[in-house]
Amino acid sequence: MISTKLTELLGIDHPVVSAPMGSVSGGGLAAAVTQAGGLGLVGVSYGDAAFIDEHVGYAAERGGVWGVGCVMFTFDERPGLWDKVLGYAPPVIALSFGDASQVRRYVESAVHSGAQVVVQVHDTEQAAVAARAGASVLVAQGAEAGGHHKTQSTLPLIPAVLDVTQGAVPLVAAGGFADGRGLAAALALGADGVMMGTRFAATEESLATAGFKATLVSAATTDTVNTRSFDVVRGIPWDTAYTARSVGNSFTRTWSGRDAELAAARAEVEPEWVAAVARDDTSQRAMFAGEVLDLVHDIRSAADVVRSTVTEAETALARLGPLLHTS
Amino acid sequence: MISTKLTELLGIDHPVVSAPMGSVSGGGLAAAVTQAGGLGLVGVSYGDAAFIDEHVGYAAERGGVWGVGCVMFTFDERPGLWDKVLGYAPPVIALSFGDASQVRRYVESAVHSGAQVVVQVHDTEQAAVAARAGASVLVAQGAEAGGHHKTQSTLPLIPAVLDVTQGAVPLVAAGGFADGRGLAAALALGADGVMMGTRFAATEESLATAGFKATLVSAATTDTVNTRSFDVVRGIPWDTAYTARSVGNSFTRTWSGRDAELAAARAEVEPEWVAAVARDDTSQRAMFAGEVLDLVHDIRSAADVVRSTVTEAETALARLGPLLHTS
Numbered sequence: 286m287i288s289t290k291l292t293e294l295l296g297i298d299h300p301v302v303s304a305p306m307g308s309v310s311g312g313g314l315a316a317a318v319t320q321a322g323g324l325g326l327v328g329v330s331y332g333d334a335a336f337i338d339e340h341v342g343y344a345a346e347r348g349g350v351w352g353v354g355c356v357m358f359t360f361d362e363r364p365g366l367w368d369k370v371l372g373y374a375p376p377v378i379a380l381s382f383g384d385a386s387q388v389r390r391y392v393e394s395a396v397h398s399g400a401q402v403v404v405q406v407h408d409t410e411q412a413a414v415a416a417r418a419g420a421s422v423l424v425a426q427g428a429e430a431g432g433h434h435k436t437q438s439t440l441p442l443i444p445a446v447l448d449v450t451q452g453a454v455p456l457v458a459a460g461g462f463a464d465g466r467g468l469a470a471a472l473a474l475g476a477d478g479v480m481m482g483t484r485f486a487a488t489e490e491s492l493a494t495a496g497f498k499a500t501l502v503s504a505a506t507t508d509t510v511n512t513r514s515f516d517v518v519r520g521i522p523w524d525t526a527y528t529a530r531s532v533g534n535s536f537t538r539t540w541s542g543r544d545a546e547l548a549a550a551r552a553e554v555e556p557e558w559v560a561a562v563a564r565d566d567t568s569q570r571a572m573f574a575g576e577v578l579d580l581v582h583d584i585r586s587a588a589d590v591v592r593s594t595v596t597e598a599e600t601a602l603a604r605l606g607p608l609l610h611t612s
Numbered sequence: 613m614i615s616t617k618l619t620e621l622l623g624i625d626h627p628v629v630s631a632p633m634g635s636v637s638g639g640g641l642a643a644a645v646t647q648a649g650g651l652g653l654v655g656v657s658y659g660d661a662a663f664i665d666e667h668v669g670y671a672a673e674r675g676g677v678w679g680v681g682c683v684m685f686t687f688d689e690r691p692g693l694w695d696k697v698l699g700y701a702p703p704v705i706a707l708s709f710g711d712a713s714q715v716r717r718y719v720e721s722a723v724h725s726g727a728q729v730v731v732q733v734h735d736t737e738q739a740a741v742a743a744r745a746g747a748s749v750l751v752a753q754g755a756e757a758g759g760h761h762k763t764q765s766t767l768p769l770i771p772a773v774l775d776v777t778q779g780a781v782p783l784v785a786a787g788g789f790a791d792g793r794g795l796a797a798a799l800a801l802g803a804d805g806v807m808m809g810t811r812f813a814a815t816e817e818s819l820a821t822a823g824f825k826a827t828l829v830s831a832a833t834t835d836t837v838n839t840r841s842f843d844v845v846r847g848i849p850w851d852t853a854y855t856a857r858s859v860g861n862s863f864t865r866t867w868s869g870r871d872a873e874l875a876a877a878r879a880e881v882e883p884e885w886v887a888a889v890a891r892d893d894t895s896q897r898a899m900f901a902g903e904v905l906d907l908v909h910d911i912r913s914a915a916d917v918v919r920s921t922v923t924e925a926e927t928a929l930a931r932l933g934p935l936l937h938t939s
Contacts, residue, residue, distance in 0.1 A: 287935050408834060409906060429765045437833055438756045438765045438903055440788035440797065445833065445906035461767035466774075466801050470767065472935060473796035473928050506764055506772065507735060576765055579736060579772035601800050602932050608614050608799060609929055 287468075287598060290455040291422065291477035295377065295401060297350050298322030299595045300478030301468065302424075302457055303485040303587065305354020305379055306432065306573065307331040312343025314490040317587035319349040322595075325587075326379050329370060330356035331521075337369050345373040352377025352403070357387040359521070367391075371398045379424070381405035382433065382527065385414045392418040405459070407435035407527075412446045422455045424480055429461030431483045431509070431575035433527045443474040463577035465597020472602070481594070483575045488587040496567040498584055504532045504572075506579040514540040515571040517547045518558050532572040614795075614925060617782040618749065618804035622704065622728060624677050625649030626922045627805025628795065629751075629784055630812040630914065632681020632706055633759065633900065634658040639670025641817040644914035646676040649922075652914075653706050656697060657683035658848075664696050672700040679704025679730070684714040686848070694718075698725045706751070708732035709760065709854065712741045719745040732786070734762035739773045743781050750777065751807055754787035758810045758836075758902035760854045761787060770801040790904035792924020799929070808921070810902040815914040823892040824899050825911055831859045831899075833906040841867040842898040844874045845885050859899040 289300045303310060303318040305328035318325030327340050344351045353375045360367050370378075371394070378395040380388065380402065388404060395402045396419055404415035405424040415423055425446045427439025439460040446456060458471040459480035471479045486493045487501040511528040514537055523529075531537060536558065540547045547554065561569035585593075616627045630637060630645040632655035645652030654667050671678045680702045687694050688710075697705075698721070705722040707715065707729065715731060722729040723746055731742035732751040742750055752773045754766025766787040773783060785798040786807035798806045813820045814828040838855040841864055850856075858864060863885070867874045874881065888896035912920075 289935060409832075427765070427767070429768055438754070438767065438788060440754070440765065440767045440794065441756055441790070441833065441903040441907060444791065444793045448907070461765060463768070464771065466771045467767065469800035469932075470797040472932055473800040474793050475928070505736075506768065576768040580768060580775070599936060601802070602936055605796075605799055605929050606933055608616060609926060 287472070287595060287602070289472065289477040291457060294421065294455055295324060295350050297324050299591055300472075301591050301594050302326065302478060302480040304459065304480050304482035305329070306482055306486060307356070309486050309491050309493050310354070311492040312340035312347075314485060314488060314492070314587055315344045315351050316347035317488075317490045318485065318591060319344070319351040320347070321588035321591035323591045324350060324352060324377060326352045326354045326377070328354045329366075330354070330359045334366065334369060337366065341370060341373045341375070345375070350376050352379055352400070354379040354381065355391070356381055357383025357391050360391070361387065367394070374398065375400055377401045377403060379403040379405065382524070388414055389418045392420055403457070406446065408437055408442070409445050409449045412449050416450050416454050420454060422457060423450065424457040424459050425476075426480070427460035429576040430459060431486075431530045432573035433523065433529045434460060435526055440474070443471065443476050447475045461576055463580040465594045465599070466601055468594055468598035469601035469605075472598070481590075483577050484581055484590055485587060486574065487581050487584050488590055489584060490587045494565045496565040497570065497572050500532050500567055500572050501574055501578070501581055502583060504574065504578050506576045508532050509574055509576065509578060510537050510541060512537045512541045513544050514547060517544050518551065518555055520551060520555070529571070529573055530575055532574050532578075534570075534572070535568040536570075614799070614922060614929070616799065616804040618784060621748065621782055622651060622677050624651050626918055627799075628918050628921050629653065629805060629807040631786065631807050631809035632656070633809055633813060634683070636813050636818050636820050637681070638819040639667035639674075641812060641815060641819070641914055642671045642678050643674040644815075644817045645812065645918060646671070646678040647674070648915035648918035650918045651677060651679060651704060653679045653681045653704070655681045656693075657681070657686045661693065661696060664693065668697060668700045668702070672702070677703050679706055679727070681706040681708065682718070683708055684710025684718050685851075687718070688714065694721070701725065702727055704728045704730060706730040706732065709851070715741055716745045719747055730784070733773065735764055735769070736772050736776045739776050743777050747781060749782045749784060751784040751786050752803075753807070756788035756903040757786060758813070758857050759900035760850065760856045762853055767801070770798065770803050774802045788903055790907040792921045792926070793928050795921055795925035796928035796932075799925070808917075810904050811908055811917055812914060813901065814908050814911050815917055816911060817914045821892045821897075823894040824897065827859050827894055827899050828901055828905070828908055829910060831901065831905050833903045835859050836901055836903065836905060837864050837868060839864045839868045840871050841874060844871050845878065845882055847878060847882070856898070856900055857902055859901050859905075861897075861899070862895040863897075
């Protein structure tokens with residue numbers, strides 16, 4: 286067992302959080318992580334009302350310390366979905382990708398619902414905003430992450446954020462973590478836990494398609510690229526400060542760096558792309574994955590991922606003590 | 613005291629290495645780090661025979677476990693300098709930025725000289741090449757680093773490299789480290805020490821100019837950019853797989869991303885640029901610095917940096933034990 290400010294605040298057994306990945310982190314994955322003693326988050330962004338009822342509903346029914354992850358700007362665009370989420374009374378609400386006014390508004394609303402509120406940040410300025418807004422927990426996510434991220438890397442970002450918050454808010458490190466060595470390193474840096482995405486996408490319970498899962502197992506870190514193409518083809522108005530790390534394929538090779546052209550060609554390209562995604566065409570679909578691909582070699586159960594991460598971290602921590610010698 | 617495979621192999625007190633930064637890591641800095649119990653490296657690349665005599669000569673005279681850092685491809689271009697370096701019998705030779713044939717050739721020559729040979733790598737493929745070539749120590753450097761680097765980040769790179777080497781070769785983590793929290797994290801990941809650049813550039817002993825040092829103290833991580841402009845204006849034939857992280861200034865804003873234009877305009881631009889550098893014009897000069905800038909707030913003695921890094925790491929490691937509870 287590894288106890289931190291995060292496990293104490295949330296009442297969970299292990300300082301391991303599954304990222305709320307859109308189209309990947311459904312109720313089954315979240316519930317399995319929660320059941321295993323971590324914090325499982327349902328990714329409800331890009332989800333519609335039916336997705337929420339199915340997946341948030343499932344996690345709520347299974348109970349325990351579970352939560353939802355909401356991309357703030359996409360909720361602003363979908364009136365009613367936020368209240369629908371709150372209706373399931375998630376014990377934890379994770380918020381990401383909003384400007385300062387959105388952060389304040391959603392944090393207040395989430396706190397008012399009685400949830401513990403987790404806010405994801407990507408630099409020290411965002412960390413200060415989130416802490417002032419009343420976040421219960423911060424997630425500092427580095428550019429190693431799969432999917433959307435900013436430019437700073439996790440390793441130097443974590444201590445920089447801690448210097449800003451002075452440890453007043455539990456901090457979860459995200460981006461670059463896939464095993465217990467990473468968890469041990471996060472704790473050494475002063476963080477209180479890790480959030481893992483790619484590692485949990487490659488589990489039996491994730492909603493990732495068969496083609497995506499096979500790619501997660503076979504692809505290497507050097508196969509990933511940062512792109513806006515999948516945002517542009519879907520017409521999702523992401524702030525250009527964020528790019529998304531994905532396994533590169535024909536679609537990214539064709540369109541990366543040609544955002545304006547792709548936007549102009551959307552009427553033609555999008556239907557073909559949507560059809561390709563529907564048939565799980567890995568040469569076309571988005572396959573968000575982080576720099577940890579070199580560390581992911583199999584599809585396992587989510588419970589096994591939680592357990593092995595904690596066990597490896599315990600081993601790593603136990604190995605560190607003997608390095609210290611009284612001088 | 614923190615003992616690792618690195619400290620044992622090299623016979624040093626602390627697993628802290630100062631990066632061999634060109635034009636920054638002179639004999640004074642290297643000797644101070646060595647004197648403080650770390651491994652001090654003189655950066656002799658871009659150096660001429662006079663630089664080697666002055667700075668390598670100084671470090672050699674002071675003695676202890678010191679070393680030199682050589683950018684392999686630049687030595688290939690400067691016949692005679694390699695033998696001049698070997699003439700000072702450095703106990704440690706650190707090699708970086710060479711293709712597979714250069715790695716094999718320089719490692720063999722360095723081993724033959726009796727030195728411990730450190731090879732810097734940036735991905736798992738380079739790690740396998742360096743280990744096969746007979747490196748005594750690997751440095752895995754991530755994209756957080758100041759100066760030249762590839763694209764993968766340190767945090768996921770370290771465990772990926774360890775999976776390749778199976779721990780058979782001591783591993784130093786580089787890129788993103790500036791204090792003892794970072795050293796503790798590197799050890800938790802399974803590395804045997806850290807190499808720090810930016811933190812040692814911001815020391816009393818470094819050869820960084822007054823303007824550069826003031827910038828290191830005042831600039832933030834978000835002020836850094838990855839650029840090839842300084843390579844192009846100097847006409848140094850860097851492999852385009854590598855960019856250099858520098859504090860952004862007028863020069864990078866003018867020329868970044870316009871490599872071909874800058875190369876074409878070199879005859880005109882270079883003399884002006886060289887003159888600006890000579891008067892320490894921070895709007896023009898290269899100021900290589902890593903993503904750790906948010907963690908660097910002062911100019912200190914190199915010995916103080918070594919001491920505080922080790923002390924902070926000891927504190928971080930001692931704090932980790934109590935997190936473990938028997939379940």
